Amino acid sequence: MTQRDDLDRLLSTWLDDPFTPPAPQYLGRVLERTRQTRQRPAWASLERWIPMADKVLQPTTAPPLRAAWLVIIALLLVALATAVVVVGSRLLAPTPVIPQGDAAVFAFSSITGDSRGQAGGDIFISRADGTDLRQLTSGPGIESTPTWSPDGTRIAYRVWEGGNDSVVVMDADGGNSTTLDTTPASGFHCARGNLTWSPDGTNLIFQTSPVCDMTFDLFIVPTDGSSAATRLLAPGLEGRSSDWSPDGNQIAFVGRDATGSVGQYVADAGDALGGGLEAREILALDGIDLANIPGGSRWSPDGTELTVVSGTGGIVVVKPDGSEPRVVAEEAFNPAWSPDGKRIAFHRTVEPSEYFKGAPCTARMWVVDADGTNERRLDPLVDGCSPSPVWSPDGTRLAGALIVPTADDPNLGIHYGVVMVDGSDPQVALQDGGAGSWQPVVAPIPPAPSFEAAAPSP
Amino acid sequence: MERDLVERARRGDHDAFALLAGATIGRLDAAARLILRDPYRAEDAVQETLVRCWRDLPTLRDPDRFDAWLHRIFLNACRDQLRVAKRRSIEVELPEIHPLSVPDSQSAAADRDLIERGVRHLDADQRTVIVLHYYLGLPLRDAASAMGIPLGTAKSRLHRATQALRAALDSDARAARPMAEGPSG
Numbered sequence: 158m159t160q161r162d163d164l165d166r167l168l169s170t171w172l173d174d175p176f177t178p179p180a181p182q183y184l185g186r187v188l189e190r191t192r193q194t195r196q197r198p199a200w201a202s203l204e205r206w207i208p209m210a211d212k213v214l215q216p217t218t219a220p221p222l223r224a225a226w227l228v229i230i231a232l233l234l235v236a237l238a239t240a241v242v243v244v245g246s247r248l249l250a251p252t253p254v255i256p257q258g259d260a261a262v263f264a265f266s267s268i269t270g271d272s273r274g275q276a277g278g279d280i281f282i283s284r285a286d287g288t289d290l291r292q293l294t295s296g297p298g299i300e301s302t303p304t305w306s307p308d309g310t311r312i313a314y315r316v317w318e319g320g321n322d323s324v325v326v327m328d329a330d331g332g333n334s335t336t337l338d339t340t341p342a343s344g345f346h347c348a349r350g351n352l353t354w355s356p357d358g359t360n361l362i363f364q365t366s367p368v369c370d371m372t373f374d375l376f377i378v379p380t381d382g383s384s385a386a387t388r389l390l391a392p393g394l395e396g397r398s399s400d401w402s403p404d405g406n407q408i409a410f411v412g413r414d415a416t417g418s419v420g421q422y423v424a425d426a427g428d429a430l431g432g433g434l435e436a437r438e439i440l441a442l443d444g445i446d447l448a449n450i451p452g453g454s455r456w457s458p459d460g461t462e463l464t465v466v467s468g469t470g471g472i473v474v475v476k477p478d479g480s481e482p483r484v485v486a487e488e489a490f491n492p493a494w495s496p497d498g499k500r501i502a503f504h505r506t507v508e509p510s511e512y513f514k515g516a517p518c519t520a521r522m523w524v525v526d527a528d529g530t531n532e533r534r535l536d537p538l539v540d541g542c543s544p545s546p547v548w549s550p551d552g553t554r555l556a557g558a559l560i561v562p563t564a565d566d567p568n569l570g571i572h573y574g575v576v577m578v579d580g581s582d583p584q585v586a587l588q589d590g591g592a593g594s595w596q597p598v599v600a601p602i603p604p605a606p607s608f609e610a611a612a613p614s615p
Numbered sequence: 616m617e618r619d620l621v622e623r624a625r626r627g628d629h630d631a632f633a634l635l636a637g638a639t640i641g642r643l644d645a646a647a648r649l650i651l652r653d654p655y656r657a658e659d660a661v662q663e664t665l666v667r668c669w670r671d672l673p674t675l676r677d678p679d680r681f682d683a684w685l686h687r688i689f690l691n692a693c694r695d696q697l698r699v700a701k702r703r704s705i706e707v708e709l710p711e712i713h714p715l716s717v718p719d720s721q722s723a724a725a726d727r728d729l730i731e732r733g734v735r736h737l738d739a740d741q742r743t744v745i746v747l748h749y750y751l752g753l754p755l756r757d758a759a760s761a762m763g764i765p766l767g768t769a770k771s772r773l774h775r776a777t778q779a780l781r782a783a784l785d786s787d788a789r790a791a792r793p794m795a796e797g798p799s800g
Contacts, residue, residue: 164781167730168749178641187640187662188633191669196627416666441671 194416197441259286261549263556264293264303264312265573265593280314282329282596285554285575287585293331304352305329306380309596313352313361313380317342324352324363326380329596337378338386340365351398351453351544354380356405360430362389364397371448373397375410377429387432389424394436396422398453403460407477411454412436413447421454421465423477439479444468451490452545457498457527464492464501472503474527485529491545495552500524502548502555502578504541511538513560513569518542522555524578537561537584540571549595553578556593561586621678624669632672636665642751643689649734649746650693660692667692686753687761690743697739729784736783741776748773 264282278299283290294300298318305312309329316323322342327334342365350364350373362377363386375396378386390396390412399410405426412422424436442465445451451466457474465473467484472492475482486492491504504520513519520541525532535555539546543558559574561584573593574586617638623631640661647657667688675684734742747758759769 164777164784167726167784168777171727171730171749178645180637180641181644181658181661183658183662184637184640187636187665188629190662190666191632191636192629194666194670196673197670416670418670 197438258551258553259284259288261285261551261554262289262596263547263549263575263593264305264596265556265587266301266303266314267573280312280331281587283587285549285585287575287587290587291331293327300325302350302352304354304594305596306354306358307356307597308358311358311380313354315352315363322365324361324378324386326361326382335382337361337380337382338363338376342366353399353401353408355401355426355429356403362399362401362408362429364399373413373447375399377432379430384430387430389429389432389434391433391435394422395447396436397447398450400453400455400463401426402456402477403458408434408436409454409456409463409477410436411442411445411447411450412438414438419443419445419447419450421463421475421479423463439463439477440465440467440473440475440482442466442468452492452503455492455494455545457494458496459498464494466490466492472501474501483529485527486523486525486532489523491541493545493548493555494527495524495548496550497552499527500552500578501527502546504539504546505534506541507538513538513540513571516540516542519560522546522557522576524555535576535578535580537574537576538569547594548578549575550597556595559584559586617681618678621672621675621681625672625675625678627673629669632669636668639685640665646689646746646750647693647696649731649750650739650742651696652735652742653696656696660689660696663692663695664689683753683757683760686747686751686757690747690761693743730780733780733783736786737776737779740772741779744769744772745776745780 262282262284264280266278266280277297278301279292279296280294280300280303281290281292282303293303293312294314296316296318298316300314300316303312303314306326311326311328313324313326316325320341321339323339324337325334326337350366353362355361359380360377361380362375364373364375366373373395375389376386377389378384389399389408393415395413396410397412399408401408408424408426408429410422410424411419413419419442420438421440421442422436422438424434427434445466445468451470452464452472454463454465456463461476462474463477464485465475465482466489467473470488470490471484472486472489473482474485485501486503486505489503489505493502494500495502502522502524505523506517506520509517511519518541520539521537522535522539523532524535538560540558540560546555546557548555554575555578556573556575558571559576560569560571561574562569572586574584576584617635620631620635624635643661643664644657647660648654651657651660664685668685671688675681734745737745743762744758747753747761748755753761755769755773756766759766762769764772
């Protein structure tokens, strides 16, 4: 029985066995589930846009007349596309870039911890060259994720204190703060996530994970504090990492439906403040865990494209309907568009030999042209577990959590700081810090608030 | 016939999909039980396979590749179940593969039973390649593609799996022999 011939015969018998097992009893349940499942549109799969590797193209034998028609149709399509691009570029011109240089101002949070794992955090602002450092908050909680309003007059941020996560808005000088929402959050790590201003500055979207169970909701709240926050999405859909389109008409986010599938979604903003938005999945993100997304989708400055981080570990640029995807960087995450929309900065993990304190999060900033060419690496190590790099409004600088020594501390440490995109100047390292954002307009730096400013950490 | 059903199901015809599902679910269920060695996880894997299949059918470009595509989804669903099982370290009693509720020749049933018992002794990777190639009838190239490994790796894995299967059957035969011969005294 155990001779080679016997086993081969058994396997052949097994393969050729005409016996088909009867359908199991749960077939009815499966069909009930599928009947209630909406099919994905054909264009919603990246794979569909990529040529199948095992398919060999045969030389065409179509008659010349058919070829002529195809040429005519192609020419018409090219003419139509040209017209759309010309007209579209006039309607959706990129945001004008304002030279700011070292005078640009950014806000960042000084997340610190001690040997017992307790942490504190306050909001600071500074000029790009590290001068005019000012502390704007001094509360006992962890204040983080400072995000400038589109007009550069206010800063939204999060506060985690005593098991509660609050979203607060204050003026750029640290005064006049208003708490917009407070949600339970059992740990600081459950109270993280970006804040997204609507382009007109009237509303703010934020994510919550109230019971810290790796489920996520998006909420929207008016920034004048006139009403309570509302759940942004229709029931059955979770969301994270939202971004408002520059024209304010659409909201992109990474979502998870009731079946557990994660995808890139876009919703029409409409009456967003009313909540309950229905959204459409534009790309499946197989292999992505919503609790650990490698960077969210971001609109290009002209609103015609989105960056998406795919499940296979690459940055893909797509149209808002999910069409025309193109991979611009492989093994890359945390993308960020330059203000002129011509480049994308991102993080890429380094070799294990370069890990900082053995942390696989250790990464470098990279910059690539938006068409996927001219990829170049910036020198300092960075903390890839921090959010995406952020561009200065004039596109000359990138801020982020750098792993660099400071003048006071020759040892490597994680410090919030600024690097020149062209690598021309040394980086500016400021403090231990988390996420930050640049003031989007040229404005006088506000006066220091009344309390004593903290000295930069060693 | 199947191509026609696939085309109709791609366009949203749920009745066509029900026929497709009915024709494939028995064999998928048996294959999942062989790979996962747990009827409940097998049911979860097959349900997930067919739900994903229905949901993503419009994205299938070539209806002639339906079987290979379905088996890829099936294997991913089985992998998910194996990951869960690994995390929870659940050991379950090995169940019967399926009840024989339709007429079947006795020798074919005996052969099938023999080999299916042998397969249960293999590790997950070996079970997978054996089931894909010999039970579901996938060409080795398609099996490799479904498993996400190079063809060469699939060949060597199949070779090792076949050797392990032979050893398992050998061991079963040795264990069964004294019983077959009966007690001596």
